[in-house]
Amino acid sequence: MAQPLSRRTLLQATALVAAAGAAGAAAGPAAAAVGGAAEASWTVRPFGLGDVALEAGLFADKRELMLDHARGYDENRLLQVFRANAGLDTGGAVAPGGWEGLDGEANGNLRGHYTGHFLTMLAQAYASTGDEVFGAKIRTMVGALEEVRAALRQEPSVLSVPGVFGGRAAGNERGSYRYVELPSGVLGDASAVTLAAWVKPGHEDSWARVFDFGNDTTRYLYLATRNANGVPRFAITTGGAGAEQGLDGLAALPLDRWSHLAVTLADGTGTLYVDGTVVARNPAMSLTPAALGTLAHHWLGRSHYTADPVFAGAFGGFDVWSRALSGDEIAGLQGDRASGDLVSYAFGETSGPGLADGSGRGLDAVLRRTWGGPSHPGFLAAYPETQFILLESMAGSDYTKVWAPYYTAHKILRGLLDAYGATGDERALDLASGMGDWMYSRLSVLPAATLQRMWGIFSSGEFGGIVEAVCDLHDLTGKGEHLALARLFDLDSLIDACAANTDTLDGLHANQHIPVFTGLVRLYDATGEERYLTAAKNFWGMVVPHRMYGIGGTSTAEFWKARDVIAGTLGASTAETCCAYNMLKLSRALFFHEPDPAYLDYYERALYNQVLGSKQDRADAEKPLVTYFIGLTPGHVRDYTPKQGTTCCEGTGMESATKYQDSVxxxxxxxxxxxxxxxxxxxxxxxxxxxxxxxxxxxPREQxxxxxxxxxxxxxxxxxxxxxxxxxxxxxxxxxxxxxxxxxxxxxxxxxxxxxxxxxxxxxxIPFRLRVEQALDDPSVQALFYGPVTLVGRNPATEYLELGLYRNAGLSGDLLPSLAPVPGSPLHFTLAGTEFAPFYEGTEDPTHAYFRRSEPTVVFGGLDSGVANPAGSDGSLLDEVWAAAPFRDKAALVTRVRSVVDAWVADGLVTAADGDRVLATAREASYVR
The missing domain is CATH 2.60.40 (Immunoglobulin-like)
Structure with missing residues (x-):
């Protein structure tokens, strides 16, 4: 059990979480100041979110859209998966879906991550605005998670719900992994039998069992509420699925309504009843319970096939008779309870794990979890601990079985730390500390080789920013185990390569590894080990600019490609939004140690372009409306509701939109x-x-x-x-x-x-200039910038736009005169029939973030020389001329043109006559400054 934290320790350390952590939710009631152990090695320190108030403008407008979402979204929907996992009443809440629920990708193996993001968003919103609606939501969520952890620490307890005849019944929330274990002898040695149950299915799961009595997947008898065709099925076998003798119903059972199921076996005939009516009869069922022999397991709600779901809904009664009841007798069960002579459970209990047998045989049952229970009382998750256990033996990636459990743990831990920093609610810190204790108890006993293998597995071994969060936790608790835990996530092959400035990023999963380095910076703070900080600095330099797109993002389909390949990696799934979020965090953390302006130049680029542009410019009660990938192919339309709206990027997007001021x-x-x-x-x-x-x-509308x-x-x-x-x-x-x-x-x-x-x-x-940035691997592929803003062409074409920009270039080298401003629309321009607008505008227009530069003839000041613009090994003639900008005056430009023309004529790249025409055009033209 987690050790209690002293009030003195808490007050001394509480401000660190916001200052050093990603969320930056510093200025809540429990975080009045920024300081402590983490800051000892910093040259520069941040201010808390509450110290910096956003005024009206672009950031405030974007933030308000997300704050509206935060205010209106029902947090109980996020808590549903946690409460279900603990067997608690979910109050009818419906999980969001997508990655945050049992029906999402990979069976919802990432569920719980989004709850952590939401907590962080609320904490940041509360620290920034002081609006009590956010504080109230935080306290609700923390209180619920405390109840969840308490329930997980204990044996399962009956979830009492309204029953069939006005009494009580035993509920089973979907995702609870709970079932009823009956003692041996339930079936006796009966050669004839009736099994009957009142059930209230809560979901359309196929193969969820009412009961399954057997040894394994060879000898058993079961009743499923739905087979593959959606109708009830009873089967008995001594030779596995292929030898089943069965009965199939005629129609699906209704959801959320009581149904009565009964099966009789006698004299070689099996009969299936639904609500007292015969729906199937099989006169060729020779097997009886006696033929199965002694069985090891007698389960209600659980299947011997591990891939089958646990029954979700409610049990209103289960009875077994040592004879085949008549049709009239079974019909009579519809209006009154009757007790089986072999076993009888009314499910009238209101608490505890025990379920009484009313048959007089004393065969009381007990409620169980399929996965047993937590290995440590600090465990807190929205799914069983099995994902963490399976990871320890995995040799390769399979996210349908294990999908980044420590990544999910990080999001929950981070959210709790931020909740504590914003509100001072010590329950949140106690939950966070318990999670740290639990993780340490698991990981500290594993061999080093096992840890290295785990952290190297794509996706399954992804752990996000957990090192940073655990270091923040250590600052708060002072527990040596927590600092030791942070170091157990060291991925030595990556750290050593980056510390040696050896670029091994090609082929790596980008967002799996970026937050690793923010964690290393925090480990440097805690340990003084230079290897950590050196690795983080070198890694940053491997991404910026070598794997950076113009908008500040990185990655292609979540992975890095070879260094300096930009144009060659443009696609519909470039620039994962999480990557930009984490690169901002890393840039910020590195700046605290070395205030290199390059870190903040990158910060501005990614913030004002990809991060702002990843949020759609409209509010939505259900979705945060944030991109996952931002495709940079010509004509790409941003998708603001990817995968039903609960991806990692929408989680980080909620955080980004509530901490815009953290680095001003x-x-x-x-x-x-x-x-x-x-x-x-x-x-x-x-x-x-x-x-x-x-x-x-x-x-950026003002310069x-x-x-x-x-x-x-x-x-x-x-x-x-x-x-x-x-x-x-x-x-x-x-x-x-x-x-x-x-x-x-x-x-x-x-x-x-x-x-x-x-x-x-x-x-x-700060006067702006229009400029281009060339792709490192193809200088003809370029992005357009005006000051800090990426300008994108709004055009449905799916091929690169071909644009020329030198035609009206000013003596300063500014390319802006080639564009026409759009009246009444700041930072909007037109060129060659296409409107160009800031990337940060969250629209659904088809856009071109890159175009192909085309300068076919030599033109100065709008005058076309008629001479083809020749290309050399380092660019065109015009490129070489304008590379010397700015020019003091027209004479300086003409002198430059003469020098370049003479060199190109001497090299045989331009004829003397063409050179004369180029020079004459340069002299004749008029130029703006």
């Missing part, structure tokens, strides 16, 4: 500086300094931002303003209307140090 501002660890990482309308409350910083901007200092006192610190790597058109800063001297360098931070006073105003101007 950071502080130097010693409080000496404030980093402004993102230009986003927001207000920072920096309690340590006693000030606020309000950022007013329409960015700059205004920051105003507020508060009641002065504060001295360095204001570090990120200069985006793409900001080649200038970056200007003024304080209180006066220009700040200096030359900001793209891809750096520009620092303004002073004593700040309330009312001080900082204006940042």
């Amino acid at each position: 501002y950071f502080a130097a660890a010693d409080g000496s500086a404030l980093y402004v990482n993102l230009y986003s309308p927001s207000t920072l409350t920096w309690a340590e300094k006693g000030i606020t910083v309000r950022q007013h901007t329409g960015y 700059g931002s205004t920051l105003t200092v507020g508060g009641q006192r002065q504060a001295r610190f360095a204001l570090r303003l990120r200069v985006p790597g793409w900001a080649t058109a200038g970056f200007r800063v003024s304080v209180n209307g006066r220009a700040v001297p200096g030359t900001p360098r793209p891809g750096s931070y520009f620092t303004v140090s002073r004593t700040w006073r309330p009312g001080d105003t900082v204006r940042v101007s």
